[in-house]
Amino acid sequence: MDDVSLSNKRSCPKYLATLGLCKVLNSLPMSSPISTWLKSLIVAVMLMVVVGGATRLTHSGLSMTQWKPMHVLPPIAQQAWEEEFSLYRQTPEYKHINKGMSLHEFKCIYWWEYGHRLLGRFVGFLVLLPLLFLFKNIPNWLRGRIAIVFALGGAQGVIGWWMVKSGLKADPSVSHIRLCVHLVMAFIILSVLARALWRFEGKSFKKVCLKDAALIALIGLTIIYGAYVAGLKAGLIYNTFPLMEGQWLPDEWNFYQPLWKNFINNPATVQWLHRLLAIITTAYSTILWIKHGSAYRLITIKIALQVILGVSTLLLQVPLVVALLHQAWAMVVWIVALKTVWVKK
Numbered sequence: 566m567d568d569v570s571l572s573n574k575r576s577c578p579k580y581l582a583t584l585g586l587c588k589v590l591n592s593l594p595m596s597s598p599i600s601t602w603l604k605s606l607i608v609a610v611m612l613m614v615v616v617g618g619a620t621r622l623t624h625s626g627l628s629m630t631q632w633k634p635m636h637v638l639p640p641i642a643q644q645a646w647e648e649e650f651s652l653y654r655q656t657p658e659y660k661h662i663n664k665g666m667s668l669h670e671f672k673c674i675y676w677w678e679y680g681h682r683l684l685g686r687f688v689g690f691l692v693l694l695p696l697l698f699l700f701k702n703i704p705n706w707l708r709g710r711i712a713i714v715f716a717l718g719g720a721q722g723v724i725g726w727w728m729v730k731s732g733l734k735a736d737p738s739v740s741h742i743r744l745c746v747h748l749v750m751a752f753i754i755l756s757v758l759a760r761a762l763w764r765f766e767g768k769s770f771k772k773v774c775l776k777d778a779a780l781i782a783l784i785g786l787t788i789i790y791g792a793y794v795a796g797l798k799a800g801l802i803y804n805t806f807p808l809m810e811g812q813w814l815p816d817e818w819n820f821y822q823p824l825w826k827n828f829i830n831n832p833a834t835v836q837w838l839h840r841l842l843a844i845i846t847t848a849y850s851t852i853l854w855i856k857h858g859s860a861y862r863l864i865t866i867k868i869a870l871q872v873i874l875g876v877s878t879l880l881l882q883v884p885l886v887v888a889l890l891h892q893a894w895a896m897v898v899w900i901v902a903l904k905t906v907w908v909k910k
Contacts, residue, residue: 625677658737741796777906790839799832
């Protein structure tokens, strides 16, 4: 049967063209192994971030004291477990925080960190294996994007170990700045994958205007300060809202000198800024919705839900499930925001 071409990705049978149904066919979601692959990569990266968050919240991130990229299998024999535990007992975290921990307790934190690293390797295989099988069908531009994703993924592994090393020194706490870099890299990878998916699906892109750039900047800055809050454990203080123990601005906001250090290293100031940025972002997105119409409705709703999750995390003093939902929803907000400012309706 002759086909009437609709695009470079889908054709319309002649009888449907006669009935005027080609537009209906073209509007339906396209099923493609490459599209499914890209979506799977996005989900895998998001899962990687959530498991990383769980590793941090369960205080498991320093349980593996060595970085062996080619080492995949976990300890199995009792002797192997004893060797891993012996390495951990030499760390400042064990000596100052977890002294007296049993082997069984060590296994509980070890599995979180091991699972996080194993998932990273899985994401790497998820990038490479389908690439080999689908190579002939992948356009050249997409091959380049996948190469970038793979390189960024490798860099992310190095950044992750760089972050862990910061907690293996005298002070057994991971650098919140390195934690933030680790998270930002994950969001960069998500952004590259999302744009590649939308381009492959045939979506048209628009030039980012100033008002949209401001929205992305506000969301990005709020996420960065969320990482600072997490790294400094600032969510465990001032567990009230909207005031911070009866104050709009805590007294110790300027504790460090010079003053700029408070905006990076002071837990109270960092939490205050995270709150402030969330409120400003919500208000700004709402204004865009009111002034420019429904194009900003979805992102405004997503941001509002994120604020509710954030406040809940704070008031409940960072319970694991709610905190992970808050972290996962940040990625949803980011992707929806990118689609709002990049993709033409």
